[in-house]
Amino acid sequence: MERKWIFFSLHLLFWLLTSWLIISSFSIVQHIVDIDDGAITDNIQRSDELILFFSIGQPFFALYFYLQIYLTKKLVNDKKIVELVWKTALLIILYYALYLTVVYFFFIESIHILWFPSLWYGIFIFYIVISIAYGFIVAWSRNEKDKRQLEIANKQAELNLLRAQLHPHFLFNTMNNLLSMVNQVQNPKLAKSIDTLSNLLRYVVYENNESRVTIAKEIQFIRDFAELNLLRFEEDEVDFKLEVIGQNDQQSIEMSILLCFLENAFKHGIQPEAKSFIHIGIDVSKKQELLFVINNSVHPALEGSQFAGYGLQATKDRLQLAYPNGHTLSIQETKKSYSVTLKIDTDERNSC
CATH class of the missing domain: 3.30.565.10 (Histidine kinase-like ATPase, C-terminal domain)
Incomplete structure (x- = not known):
């Protein structure tokens, strides 16, 4: 939860900062500096139309930004680079058409002020580069995370396989099979030892679920332990x-x-x-x-x-x-x- 809030805060800060820089910097239509008797007067005039235009444009840029990120990270993860290229090109064309539509239908009377192609193109290219780069970074980071998780899963699978091979039931069954193969008349000591070892394992595995046992069980465990050591x-x-x-x-x-x-x-x-x-x-x-x-x-x-x-x-x-x-x-x-x-x-x- 904390990580999501940090992620959200950084994105919000990015858009607040870039929007403020764009609106405050690119809405200036006249900058007059007067020098009178050594005193410098700075007079900045801003266009209300430009302020409105860029204020309306930023949400559209944000929508494009996250669409481009989603498209980039998805296709990079799927290793579809060619598809990424033509879909990115199509998305740019659609947003360029949207830009022309907004200008000619809502700001046609202010076209003499708004028509700064190099200015709009520069802003759009900035968001294109940032969104594609961010999408690649997110895709790479997720890919590395998936690799690490896969490595961990493989290691866990190997460990689980080892545990399964050494599972108590497996050991008990194996010892019972060994015991059945031993001629108890010719090798009574070996048969007794296998049976004793089986009892020890059962005690350690099954009685270990409880912190306390009866004194009788503890005494029998001591007998079996001593018998095997002897x-x-x-x-x-x-x-x-x-x-x-x-x-x-x-x-x-x-x-x-x-x-x-x-x-x-x-x-x-x-x-x-x-x-x-x-x-x-x-x-x-x-x-x-x-x-x-x-x-x-x-x-x-x-x-x-x-x-x-x-x-x-x-x-x-x-x-x-x-x-x-x-x-x-x-x-x-x-x-x-x-x-x-x-x-x-x-x-x-x-x-x-």
């Missing part, structure tokens, strides 16, 4: 334990609020070909409280690992926003272990 290691390399105490697992908590601590444990606390451990304890024996404890090993080669990185800070921020007065977080680190204790006050009235 595939990278030999069975005797990582001592992994997950113990859940209590039956009050239908309380709602922030989705994936515990994931960061498990990610850090696998990322920074496990070293291939070395004895490592991750022990997780989840206590939901109290209706309005969740107690989460995770301990993992620390190896000399990983002492430089930054446990308090971006992910941990983001989790702290989430906890502060979601549970400003309802959580406690304690982190302890030694040369051999890293321990996190998190207590969250849940609300049994918000059971999912």
